[in-house]
Amino acid sequence: MTDLLSKFDPLINERETLLSTGVRDPFALVMEQVKSPTVAICNGKETILLGTYNYMGMTFDDDVLAAGHEALDNFGAGTTGSRVLNGTYQGHKEVEQALKDFYAMDHAMVFSTGYQANLGVIATLAGKDDYVILDIDSHASIYDGCAMGNAQIVAFRHNDIEALEKRLKRLPEEAGKLVVLEGVYSMLGDVAPLKEMVAICKKYGAMVLVDEAHSMGFIGENGRGVCEEQGVIDDVDFIIGTFSKSVGTVGGFCVSNHPKFDIMRLVCRPYVFTASLPPAVVATSAASIRKLMHSGNKRAHLWENSKRLHLGLREIGYTLGTPEAQSGIIAVMVEDMMQGALLWQALLENGLYVNLARPPATPQGMTLLRCSLCAEHTSEQVGEILEIFEKSGKQVGAI
Amino acid sequence: MSNREATQAKIHELITPFNVKDAQLSDDATFMGDLEWDSLTVMDFVAAIEDEFDIIITMNMQAEIETVGQLVDAVEKLQDS
Numbered sequence: 001m002t003d004l005l006s007k008f009d010p011l012i013n014e015r016e017t018l019l020s021t022g023v024r025d026p027f028a029l030v031m032e033q034v035k036s037p038t039v040a041i042c043n044g045k046e047t048i049l050l051g052t053y054n055y056m057g058m059t060f061d062d063d064v065l066a067a068g069h070e071a072l073d074n075f076g077a078g079t080t081g082s083r084v085l086n087g088t089y090q091g092h093k094e095v096e097q098a099l100k101d102f103y104a105m106d107h108a109m110v111f112s113t114g115y116q117a118n119l120g121v122i123a124t125l126a127g128k129d130d131y132v133i134l135d136i137d138s139h140a141s142i143y144d145g146c147a148m149g150n151a152q153i154v155a156f157r158h159n160d161i162e163a164l165e166k167r168l169k170r171l172p173e174e175a176g177k178l179v180v181l182e183g184v185y186s187m188l189g190d191v192a193p194l195k196e197m198v199a200i201c202k203k204y205g206a207m208v209l210v211d212e213a214h215s216m217g218f219i220g221e222n223g224r225g226v227c228e229e230q231g232v233i234d235d236v237d238f239i240i241g242t243f244s245k246s247v248g249t250v251g252g253f254c255v256s257n258h259p260k261f262d263i264m265r266l267v268c269r270p271y272v273f274t275a276s277l278p279p280a281v282v283a284t285s286a287a288s289i290r291k292l293m294h295s296g297n298k299r300a301h302l303w304e305n306s307k308r309l310h311l312g313l314r315e316i317g318y319t320l321g322t323p324e325a326q327s328g329i330i331a332v333m334v335e336d337m338m339q340g341a342l343l344w345q346a347l348l349e350n351g352l353y354v355n356l357a358r359p360p361a362t363p364q365g366m367t368l369l370r371c372s373l374c375a376e377h378t379s380e381q382v383g384e385i386l387e388i389f390e391k392s393g394k395q396v397g398a399i
Numbered sequence: 400m401s402n403r404e405a406t407q408a409k410i411h412e413l414i415t416p417f418n419v420k421d422a423q424l425s426d427d428a429t430f431m432g433d434l435e436w437d438s439l440t441v442m443d444f445v446a447a448i449e450d451e452f453d454i455i456i457t458m459n460m461q462a463e464i465e466t467v468g469q470l471v472d473a474v475e476k477l478q479d480s
Contacts, residue, residue, distance in 0.1 A: 131457075136442060152457045152459055153457055153458040153459060154455055154457050154458070155442070155458055157442070157446065163446065166449075166450065167449075167455060170449070170453060170454065170455045171455060364439050365437065365439065
């Protein structure tokens with residue numbers, strides 16, 4: 001018998017080697033208590049959270065929690081059904097309306113996760129003879145959507161405008177083309193040149209989908225993302241987003257002005273063949289989205305935090321993924337998995353949680369410690385974060 | 400020189416700057432095994448091939464191409480179409 005799990009032996013061995021040195025498993029952290037958007041108890045110790053994507057700190061917002069309690073009491077714990085059968089409640093329509101209002105768009109479709117939103121929309125739009133043109137550093141959910149739709153995949157070098165144009169130029173004029181871009185790339189926290197790229201897509205007759213998972217609520221005057229910030233939101237055909245970052249809950253969505261968009265509800269398999277979000281989740285999401293429309297002050301504070309942490313980490317001697325703060329993500333580059341795991345553990349023991357990211361999630365074989373800031377991090381916390389980074393970096397010889 | 404030989408010669412020329420292991424470039428030489436390329440090298444090399452021949456090699460096609468000879472054949476075919 002061939003053991004089907006034996007193909008994972010190299011990874012099993014690598015993990016065993018790493019863990020045998022005594023470092024804690026960086027992918028098995030348990031938060032015993034969560035006290036606020038920025039503080040949890042891990043291994044019995046109070047820990048500042050700097051790796052949650054909880055950009056706007058909505059997870060403990062009073063109005064959000066109240067909406068959730070009410071929905072739980074009135075609509076029950078779960079829907080036990082697909083959106084197209086028994087799984088669409090009043091709350092699902094309300095959260096879709098909140099999205100339409102937030103983006104000022106005609107259509108909104110809510111999925112059970114952000115992963116499913118990308119998977120479903122890309123697989124449904126781009127079929128066997130269509131082309132998906134994507135940035136090489138695209139998120140796994142985008143690649144999986146391409147594979148599921150059986151589309152022809154054409155990748156171009158990360159954020160390279162010229163490489164995108166060259167490829168679009170070579171594709172058959174009559175072929176269906178979907179260009180998939182991200183507003184903020186989640187590993188390094190860098191922003192895409194959407195203004196130039198969207199113009200090129202239009203020039204070559206390609207439809208454009210932008211994943212704004214890491215920019216919603218934070219970037220752009222109304223928090224609509226990088227396409228709002230760069231003035232191209234009206235030229236983008238589809239925006240994909242998630243509730244599990246700035247919104248502070250779980251779920252995914254697609255918004256669009258395309259007049260035929262609603263047919264997607266019947267033909268998109270990851271939308272049809274799964275249970276819809278629980279009532280409490282759609283209620284908390286709707287309440288959060290409506291509050292995010294009027295969160296200019298929080299956006300400003302998050303920018304201050306991000307810029308200060310970026311500058312501070314550089315001053316301590318760390319190498320970062322971007323030359324300046326471009327989003328709520330700051331990536332601290334480390335030499336390899338061993339140094340990454342040691343620094344990650346030192347930070348945790350000193351009271352700070354960040355994400356350890358490694359290939360294949362990261363581009364170009366990098367290992368990095370990814371920090372994501374929250375609008376609820378106080379100035380004092382940012383100061384404390386910098387102190388912990390300095391102390392831990394010296395302990396393990398990373399700086 | 401036949402068309403295929405010309406394409407082959409050009410592809411060998413384009414491989415050279417990426418061939419840090421100095422592997423022998425027979426038609427059977429594999430990119431992963433003999434040339435020991437990682438995914439990043441593959442991407443840069445594919446871009447160079449695409450620009451030289453003004454073609455697109457989709458990732459679906461790349462998954463099928465394991466050897467230098469298969470690449471020569473694929474480029475020939477793409478140029479004809």
